[in-house]
Amino acid sequence: MVTTQELMQMALGLVEMQDIPGDSAIYHPGENIRKVLFGIDISTAELAMAKQLGFDAVIAHHPPQTSAIPAWQVYLRHIDFLVQAGVPREAAEAAVKPRAEAMAAAYQSANHEHYSSIARLLDMPFLNIHCPLDELGRRIMQKTVDDCLAVNSQATLGDVVEALNALPEFAEAHTQIQIAMGEAEAPAGRVVVAHGALTNGGYAVANAYFTHGIPTVLYIHIPYSDLQRLRAEKKGQLIVTGHISSDLVGINPFVQKMRAAGLEVTTISGIR
Numbered sequence: 581m582v583t584t585q586e587l588m589q590m591a592l593g594l595v596e597m598q599d600i601p602g603d604s605a606i607y608h609p610g611e612n613i614r615k616v617l618f619g620i621d622i623s624t625a626e627l628a629m630a631k632q633l634g635f636d637a638v639i640a641h642h643p644p645q646t647s648a649i650p651a652w653q654v655y656l657r658h659i660d661f662l663v664q665a666g667v668p669r670e671a672a673e674a675a676v677k678p679r680a681e682a683m684a685a686a687y688q689s690a691n692h693e694h695y696s697s698i699a700r701l702l703d704m705p706f707l708n709i710h711c712p713l714d715e716l717g718r719r720i721m722q723k724t725v726d727d728c729l730a731v732n733s734q735a736t737l738g739d740v741v742e743a744l745n746a747l748p749e750f751a752e753a754h755t756q757i758q759i760a761m762g763e764a765e766a767p768a769g770r771v772v773v774a775h776g777a778l779t780n781g782g783y784a785v786a787n788a789y790f791t792h793g794i795p796t797v798l799y800i801h802i803p804y805s806d807l808q809r810l811r812a813e814k815k816g817q818l819i820v821t822g823h824i825s826s827d828l829v830g831i832n833p834f835v836q837k838m839r840a841a842g843l844e845v846t847t848i849s850g851i852r
């Protein structure tokens with residue numbers, strides 16, 4: 581039996597995070613939890629369903645309403661990742677801050693208690709855990725890529741994709757890992773896995789990596805219009821791994837951790 585706070589702590593502990601990040605929240609707290617329903621996307625309908633089916637708590641991966649919590653704070657992590665990769669701070673901030681500001685503006689207009697009020701009325705404990713699990717997925721994918729390049733510094737984009745495909749989440753995916761920009765036979769060079777910062781950095785973040793000496797960026801997804809703009813400029817190479825399979829790289833270890841702790845976890849909405 582655990583509390584919603586302990587469920588959150590379990591996820592934070594996977595990546596040594598101290599505080600709940602802005603894109604994750606407990607909407608309705610609860611205790612004595614044993615039967616958990618866990619899905620990538622949860623709406624109020626699934627909360628009502630969970631009540632009917634006798635679950636003790638519901639966990640979502642994605643924020644149920646991104647604008648209703650300060651999720652934009654997590655988008656700023658792109659600045660840290662860019663700086664760690666050697667991009668000057670000023671350029672990193674210029675690539676990230678405008679979109680974060682737009683997200684912060686949306687927060688001003690959101691109905692912040694929509695989900696918490698419904699979960700409270702149903703008395704269905706409800707939380708969402710986003711960044712901690714994506715950060716775990718980022719670390720696993722970055723290590724997979726780095727290990728591939730450590731064995732062979734001349735590894736090609738095709739070799740990097742093959743190494744990633746060895747992860748079970750990609751082997752079983754509906755989507756295929758795509759070399760969205762570049763040739764399979766071309767050396768990958770340095771690869772930055774740009775994941776775990778709320779959402780992909782679109783044109784601006786990839787462009788900042790490319791223009792500051794990082795030849796290959798990995799996104800889990802990208803808007804098509806941003807991809808077309810990057811393609812037109814031909815400044816670098818881009819691997820797109822697929823949204824849900826990439827999310828599962830960080831989600832599956834958390835499911836295993838909950839089950840190891842004696843919880844009965846039922847998975848829906850993209851989680852197997």
Ligand SMILES: [Fe+2]
Binds near residue numbers: 642823827
């Ligand atoms: Fe996601």
Ligand SMILES: [Fe+2]
Binds near residue numbers: 710713714
């Ligand atoms: Fe995710």
